[in-house]
Amino acid sequence: MIKVMIVEDDKLVRKNLINKLNWDNYGMSVVAEAKNGEKALEELNKVDVDLMITDLAMPIMSGIDLIRKVRKLYPNIFVVVLTLHQDFEYIQEVMRLGAIDYIAKVELDDQTTDSTLLRIQHRIEKEISKYRSSSDEHMRIEDSIILLANKPIQTSNQLLSIISEQRIIKINDEIIVIKTNKQNQSLKIDNIISTPRAFDQLLIVRVNNQMENWNTWKQKLSEHKNSLLFYELNEENKIQVKDIDQLIFPALENDLYMKEIKTQLLSMEWIKDKEHLEELLLKVKNVRLNKLQINDLILVTINECSRVYSDFLSNTMQRNHIFHFWNDIEKQMRNMQHVISTSLYSQSVSVEANQCILEAISIIGKNLDAPLTANDVANQVNMSRSYFSICFKNITGHTFNEYIRIMRINKAKNYLSFTNLKIGTIAENVGYKDIRYFSNVFRQSTGLLPTEYRKRYMKY
Secondary structure (H helix, E strand, O other): OEEEEEEOOOHHHHHHHHHHOOHHHHOEEEEEEEOOHHHHHHHHOOOOOOEEEEEOOOOOOOHHHHHHHHHHHOOOOEEEEEEOOOOHHHHHHHHHOOOOEEEEHHHOOOOOHHHHHHHHHHHHHHHHOOOOOOOOOOOOEOOEEEEEEOOOOOOOHHHHHHHOOOEEEEEEOOEEEEEOOOOOHHHHHHHHHOOOOOOOOEEEEEEOOOEOOHHHHHHHHHHHHHHHHHHHOOOOOOEEEEEHHHOOOOOOOHHHHHHHHHHHHHHOHHHOOHHHHHHHHHHHHHHOOOHHHHHHHHHHHHHHHHHHOHHHHOOOOOOOOOOOOHHHHHHHHHHHHHHHHHHHOOOOOOHHHHHHHHHHHHHHHHOOOOOOOHHHHHHHOOOOHHHHHHHHHHHHOOOHHHHHHHHHHHHHHHHHHHOOOOHHHHHHHOOOOOHHHHHHHHHHHHOOOHHHHHHHHOOO
């Protein structure tokens, strides 16, 4: 709340100002009043004030003398002049003394009071958000708080009262630096966090040591603000506090890393054990792919998992879902790994055998259009043909050939439902060179010919 003092020698005018204006609607509250400049200075020694509205023509100490003293003693207090004068040069002189606005007493009727307070509020916001740039590449920032938000930061109402006495460096509408000191930094952070509905997403960055090359830092923060919010916040904690040296920025070799990470995700090696997945998640997080890149990559991974492990995943995955925070992606990946591994895990065989069958299922899912034999796949996962067949039946509930047939028919169903590919092309894509043989196998499994199935279930 912006704390206001009214200074006016006419008691009726003063009381009328206090009672008539809708202060609360604009985040303001009158906390003090005085009948002249001398009394005003006495009150300022007792009460914290953010905004002083003062008349100019007063006995004992004039408004102009009061402004001079206040600007010297309390430079962080905003001053608005209350005057009968509307002479341009007179007003300019008052503004040069440091007043941010003036109110002509003739304005104060029922129709204009709200617009007057709104104008003053906007003036204060403009002053507090002034961009103080520096061409000095070696400008130093220390003992500061940097606010990075997902939307323009509105410095008004409760937030305005929290930071109004601080120096503000505005990088852009969504990033500001608040100059503080070591003594009140923690209190300021607590007050900002507790401000109701002020922010949707906010990363508060503490700066306690000197930051040289400030222009370079400004550029990094501006370029990677969205990435910082994506990786540092989460759905449960949309406001977080970090030290400046904890921030991780995207790797320069972003495209190269993305190809490597995509290969590792789609290899599905991470399905086999939690440790492998955690190592991969940490690696991906540290590369700091942007939100669009990582969402695309995870969507491709989810779709591939759906294709390969469709019988085990059912509806546990958020397909075509936009992940707003990295934490959500971690949850989804861990959930997929858990569902797939526990669905296929068998206590009657060793952990190593379970992992080998998981790998075999992945190999099958990626090669349904090619000839597949139990012997070939067993060799690829380093198991003997006989032991592989036993473990495969134990874990999946199907023999190797039964499982191949089920997977091929399921994939054919998807093609028939969601594409307009010709039946012959679909047959080849699922490993059947003979279209008639494919049609017979399909009918045995579904009770329908491929053409009949498409007419009944097509969705494109």
